[in-house]
Amino acid sequence: MEIQNLHSVSFVVNKRLYAINVEPQHTLLDVLRDQLDITGPKECCGVGECGACTILLNGRAVNACLILAVEADGKEIVTIEGLGSPDSLSPMQKAFVDAGAVQCGFCTPGMIMAAQYLINNNPNPSEEDVRVALAGNLCRCTGYSRIIQAVLSVSQNNQAKAQA
8 A cells, every 4th residue: 555645735726825745746737627626637648738728827828747746836726717718808818719719629728828928017018919829829720810810809908908
């Protein structure tokens, strides 16, 4: 019988405090999905190449598959579930829907989180800025043009609100 070496961690996920025990080798993605039942971040490549597991960790876009859960101790995490709800989509989520940037949906949560990080840090990105910011997120369905259109529309809506 193997003895598990559990570590106690606490972090805030989508404005909710969690204090849990985790195995030292478990990634933040494992813990989010398997222990906390937060399934927006997807496991695809497992090596940080596809971006399907992108979350915000202390405000930075990161691949949850590359972060050990113990490294997230004391940190703030935002997943796609923390941006909006089915009844009240965030502006970025709504823009993706309105632009037809959601197809199979597998990459969408990570893509939206990377886009949200961009808008949080550069409210008026150029198309090139959007392309660079989303370069770590792969989509096999949309061809990216509608995704880029969605992100730019959020920027344009923010500018219009600021001028009003």
